[in-house]
Amino acid sequence: MLPMSCILLMCLFISFSSQIKAHKTTFSNLTLPHQHPYPESVVQQLQQKINASLSRRELLSKNQGSCLTGNPVDDCWRCDTNWAANRQKLADCGIGFGRAAMGGKNGQIYIVTDSSDNDPANPVPGTLRHAVIQDEPLWIVFAADMTINLRHELIFNSYKTVDGRGANVQITGHGCITLQYISNIIIHNIHVHHCKPSGNTNIRASPTHVGWRGVSDGDGISIFGSRNIWIDHCSLSYCTDGLIDAIMGSTAITISNNHFGHHDEVMLLGHNDKYLPDRGMQVTIAFNHFGEGLVQRMPRCRLGYIHVVNNDFTQWEMYAIGGSANPTINSQGNRYTAPSDPNAKEVTKRVETDDKEWSGWNWRTDGDIMVNGAFFVPSGAGLSAQYAQASSVQPKSVVQIDQLTMYSGVFGDPRDNGDIYPGFNGGGTTTGGTNMNKGYNGGSSSDDGDLFGMIFKGSSSQAPPYSKSNVFVSTFLSLLIIFILDTITNYDILLSLL
Known part of the structure; x- marks a missing residue:
């Protein structure tokens, strides 16, 4: 009996140890309490959601008047002609790492009627500043078009949605938006631009707390030690520092459907190379349009896991995606259009790092479209056969990027100047994708539900979700x-x- 009992124990041990072994790397990298332990499973879920939206649109495309675009965020709520009566439906439409952001879901509707910002320490009821500091969940909307010229940082409290749909809302001035040590924020359909440093003053952060603030950086949106953040359909430009910066242990962030333009250092993810809690930073960057006048940092990453999926990069002067301190970069189904400068064709840049050090970093390109000589330098697991393979671009892929990003930015805004892409002539190269040339029958693919050669499943060598x-x-x-x-x-x- 004893030998057979030992067999049972050995079988059970092997069963559990195999699961633990497959994910031991993941467990060892947990540095933040709200970090997702299996980021690849989040990537796969997002791919499935995109494929489902594209499939649904394909099936209904024969019906005249179909409102579906294939973009899973927009298709979730925009087809409801009475969406304004059910604004909080938006909170159910999140994707990626920030998909759990509740914002002000189930809270009262707060209508901003006053665009003034005269006293940041004692905001007037009816102003945006008064709305965002309240303790309870609020869904914040605007009574009319307005430009809010901030005197200092606009400091948020948790569980707030700023919903600019139905109005032209401009946030500008000094400090702009600060999300510090909070959670569950949705910022949707607003303009953020011309933000400047300010500070050395008292600013109210809640109904019961006023605190002294030093000088801010002049970011458009600053995310500091915060989680469950979703920034969607905003237009950002012309700020002093970054358009969106996420640092100091922030995680569970989605940046989607935004339009970035006319800026140098666009997006910073990670505080510095030695701030180890940022190893738990997880950010999804999806369906954005990186437009005119951009120089670098789309994004610039440190330490964390960054999923860059189905974005349209139409201009950069130095590079598009940069990083240091061994971040994981998962680039899938993006279109990278290089500038005319022959010295700026590379999409990627390892910042101040020797190639012997970064050769093991996991940077991969999967189904990306390279235009006008653009090229992505993979490394680590990204050098495997699946990611290194390239084939000629099929027009369907280019059309799909246009479709997924056609409404990026604030609804109704122009997309640069007449949708002109520097150097783009309908051609290019595609990276990754083992099924790029299979199953094309006029707009759908027969391979595993992947449509248009755009979305690919992860490497077969990856551990399955636990x-x-x-x-x-x-x-x-x-x-x-x-x-x-x-x-x-x-x-x-x-x-x-x-």
């Missing part, structure tokens, strides 16, 4: 083996285990 069902199946099979052995050998093993 689940209790996997453990259950393994345990069940172990017991089945023991039952068979018990029957063959006539040992009363099962009885001995009761």
Whole structure:
């Protein structure tokens, strides 16, 4: 009996140890309490959602008047002609790492009626500043078009949605938006521009707390030690520092459907190379349009896991995606249009790092479209055959990028100057994608539900998402083996285990 009992214990040990071994790297990298332990599973879920939206649009495309675009965020709420009566539906439409951001869901509607910002320490009811500092969840909307010229940083409290749909809302001035040590924020359909440093003053952060603030950087949106943040359909430009910066242990962030233009250092993700908690930073950057007058940092990453998917990069002067301190960059289904400068064709830049050091970093390109000589330098796992393979671009892929990003930025805004892409002539190269040339039959693919050669599943070498069902199946099979052995050998093993 003892030997067979040992077999049972060994089977159970092997079952559980195999699960733990497959994910030991993931567990060792957990540095933040709200970090997702299996980022690749979030990537796969987003891919599935995009494929489902594209499939649904394809099926309904024959129906005249179909409002679907294939963009899973927009298709979630825009087809409802009465969306204004159900604004909070937007909170159910999140994607990627920031998909759990609740914003002001289930809270009261707060209508901003006053565009003034005269006293940041004592905001007037009806102003945006008064709305965002309240303790309870609020869904904040605007009574009319307005330009809010801030005197100092606009400091948010948790569980707020700023919903600019139906109005032309401009946020500008000094400090702009600060999300510090808070959670569950949705910022949707507003302009943020011409933000300047300010500070050395008292600013109210809640109904009961006024605090002294030093000088701000002049970011458009500053995310500091915060989580569950979703920035969607905003237009950002002309700020002193970054358009969006996320630092100091921020995580669970989605930046989607935005329009970035006329700026140098666009987006910084990570405080510095030695701030180890930022290893847990996880950011999804999806369906954005990186437009005119941009120089670098789209984004510039440190330490964390950054998923860059289905964006349209139409201009940069130095580079598009940069990083240091071994971040994971997962670039999938983007269109990169290089500038005419022959010295600025590379999409990627390892910042102040020797190539012997970054050769093991996991930077991968999967299904990306390279235009006007653009090229992406992969490394680490990104050098595997799946990501290194390239094939000629099929027009369907280019059309799909236009479709997914056609409404980027604030609704109704022009897309640069007449949708002109520097150097773009309908051609290019595509990276990655083992099924790029398969199954094309006029707009759909027969390969695993992937449409238009745009979305690809992860490498087969990646560990599958951990689940209790996997453990259950393994345990069940172990017991089945023991039952068979018990029957063959006539040992009363099962009885001995009761």
